[in-house]
Amino acid sequence: MRMFDSVLVANRGEIAVRVIRALQAMGIRSVAVYSDADADALHVRLADTAVRIGPAAARESYLSIPRIIDAALSAGAQAIHPGYGFLAENTEFARACAEAGLVFVGPPADAIDAMGDKIRAKLTVQAAGVPVVPGRTQAGMSDDDLVEASLEVGFPVLLKPSAGGGGKGMRLVHAESELRDAIESARREARGSFGDDTLLIERFITNPRHIEIQVLADAHGNVIHLGERECSLQRRHQKIIEEAPSPFLSAETREAMGQAAVEAARSVGYVGAGTVEFIVDGASGDYFFMEMNTRLQVEHPVTEMVTGVDLVEWQLRVAAGETLDLDVSLSGHSVEARIYAEDPARNFLPTGGRVLALREPTDVRVDSALRVGLVVGSDYDPMLAKVIAHGRTRAEALRKLDAALGRMVLLGVTTNIPFLRALLRDPDVRAGALDTGLVERKLDSLVSAEVPESVYVAAGLERSLVPHGDDPWDQLGGWRVGEHAWATWRINDVDVRVRGDEVVVGSGDPVRSRAFLDGDDLVVGTRRYAVARDGDVLWLGADGHSWALTEAEFLVGALGAAGGSAGPVKSPMPGTVLVVRASAGDSVTAGQALFVVEAMKMEHTVTAPVDGVLTEVQVQAGQQVALDQPLAVVVPHEE
Known part of the structure; x- marks a missing residue:
């Protein structure tokens, strides 16, 4: 076969x-x-031609065969x-x-089918002599079967x-008392994400490393591997930072x-690029097959950086019938960080x-679809971009990636960039002492919701330097005859x-700091801030951090009909209310599940903040809600 003239993505x-x-790069027309x-998205702008396929909902567009x-x-x-994602592994x-x-x-449909079903996949590779994680992999297990299997596995x-x-x-369950709720939630999420709520159960390796092998196969029987990737740094069972090669193997x-x-x-007669994922016992070094991803992986760039092989190019060459003729060797070290639209301080x-x-x-590789004006909503996965660094050594690659993230400016959307920088600087990460539970154990030390005082100083000085609106009474700072007056804002x-150059934050002491505008940046002392405004919200960014600072008038008034001690129940994220578990008038206890909110294929259970009575429920199942939108009010019993 000759190479394709036109390919749809x-x-x-x-x-x-x-x-x-x-x-x-290959001279092929892109569709x-x-x-x-996504009508004005970057991939649409870059392609030679683009075709509309439906409304925002993925099931009516990107998932519509x-x-x-x-x-x-x-x-x-x-x-x-x-x-990857959407229809990439759909038989x-x-x-x-x-x-x-x-x-x-991609691979033949039969290979996708065999590896897409984790139960069949484990049985197939086990027959080929590949070690698998102990557990139960029977098809069609009921909730009772899963409980029984859990007690057997331990x-x-x-x-x-x-x-x-x-x-x-995926759900990690530590005790039998948690099991049935976890099964219900796992089935619901699996059904919503994949249209199939079949579950299997495995022993959880207590000191696990997640290491995967990149494979490439052609239609002529040639299969090679291109080394491994270490993917142990995860949150919610999803990877955050990946590297090649692994510092462990x-x-x-x-x-x-x-x-x-x-x-x-x-x-399974595989053809194309694929990844075989292993769970590795960090204590013994034993490894077990977990699953095979029959597609390109998100983290494929780190393999490309250390091998010099363009995996997308070879996917196309193999699909066009070419024979693999690669001589693979590893050079240096590469590390990738995924930038997500998420708030690590809010789990x-x-x-x-x-x-x-x-x-x-x-000066590093950036795989991104970001552009100024892009609206990040709740219809799709929250990953926005990937930053990938390469160095002669692992330490050099880590330093380059950290520095690159520090130079990244992304205002208007809260992201995980500060968390990524903290994670890259963690002593265990630097030493390569990784496991899949590291992030969860150290989360409190890796995140902070506090706004530094220096940022409030910068915001106050920016408010004094930059005219806001046409009304002269809104301009600059206070003034009176003979001296400057204090100008006060609630931020x-x-x-x-x-x-002038004095700033007081809260009840603190005055701080002297000079500031000036340099293009789109605000320079305060020796620190440079990127600046952007969205209505009454001022965004400041520096060293990879970003802060959304809301200006408001002084507010004086009643606390509301529910009383000052009432517990408001708010949505933790923009999304859709899937389940409403209580009604107005119900007595509830602190921690009791009231709602399940879903966004970007992620479920979150919203619980009662205090013991009391649910005086009102303001949403219903299927309703779209915004971040921090009130869902209900709980009034303590004594009120």
């Missing part, structure tokens, strides 16, 4: 941009698809690259492409959906795991907003007073 965000850039939410196929045929594409989609005369840039256990991946529907273990991965791929709950200012580092419920 059935995805969005940074992976769509990544694939389109590869197509451009983008987009939902109404007929609409994707129709878009490819109408645009004259010969092949479809699925990226019906791979078969629909073949039936329509389109080449699916706690802690890991509930996992048989279909899909990415940590969706010896050359002998690397080769043994690589050959096990090759045999796992051979066992990594998704955020959103409009990108007001953006500066991406230019994030903190009083900030400014007089």
Whole structure:
């Protein structure tokens, strides 16, 4: 076969941009698809042509097989690259492409089917001699079966959906008393994410490292591996920072795991790029097959950086019938950080907003679909970009990545960048002493919701320097005959007073600091802040951090009908109310589950803040809610 002339990219965000850039480099015409939410997205702007496929809801656009196929045929594409997520591991989609005369840039449908079902996958690779995690992998287990299996395996256990991946529907259960609620929640999330609520159960390895092997196979029987990636730094069972090679593996273990991965791929007749994931006991070094991702991985750039192999290019070459002729060797070290629209200080709950200012580092690799004006909503996954650094040594790569994140400016959306920098500087991370529970254990020391006093100083000085509005009474600071007066603003419920170069934050002492504007930046002393405004919200950014500072008038008045001690119940994230578990008038106890809110395929249970009576319920199942939107009010019994 000759190389394709035109390829449709059935995805969005940074992976769509990544694939389109590869197509451009190979001289292949690119076709983008987009939902109404993405009409002006970067991948749409970059592609040679773009086709609308439906409204914002993924099930009516990016997950609609007929609409994707129709878009490819109408645009004259010969092949479809699925990226990752959405339809990338969907057997019906791979078969629909073949039936329509389109080449699916991925493995055969039978291989997706075999590895997409975790139960079948474990049985298949076990027959090929690959070690698997102890557990029960029977199809169609009932809730009672899962409880019985958990008691057999012994706690802690890991509930996992048989279909899909990415940590969706996965639950770690420490005791029998938690099990049935976890099963219910895992089934609901798995059903919503993959259309299949089948669960399996595995022993939870208590000192686990997550290490995966990149494989590449052609249609002529050749299968190779390209080394491993260490993916142990995770939150909510989803990766945050990945690196290649692993600081844990010896050359002998690397080769043994690589050959096990090759045999796992051979066992299902694999073709294309794929990843075999292993859980490795950090104490013994024993490794067990977890699953195979039959697609390109989010973290594929670190493998590309240490091998010099363009995996997307080889996906296309293999799909076009070419034979693998690669001689793979590893050079240096690479580390990747995923930038998410989420708030680590609020247990990594998704955020959103409009990108007001953006500066991406230019001396490292950045895979991104960000642009100024982009609206980050709750329709899709919260990952925004990836920053990837390469160095001669692991220490050099870590330093480069940390420095690059410090130069990144992203205002208008709260992200995890400060958390990533703290994680990269953690002593255990620097030493390579990793496991999948590290982030959870150290979370309190890695995040902070506090706004530094220096930021309030900068905000007060910015308010004095920059005219806001046309009314002369709103301009600059206070003034009276013979002297400057103090000008006072309420910023994030903190009083900030400014007089000339003096600033008082709250009840603190005056601080002297000179400030001036330099282009779009505010320079305060020796520190430079990026600045952007969105109505009455001032965004400041420095060293990878960003702060949203809301200005408000002094508010005096009643606390509200519910009373000063009432417990408001608010939505922790923008999303959809899935479940309402209580009604107005119900007596509730602190910690009792009241609502389940879902956003970006993530569920969060909202609980009662105090013991009392639920005096009002302000939402219903299926309703869209905003961040911190009131859901209900709980009044303590004594009131």
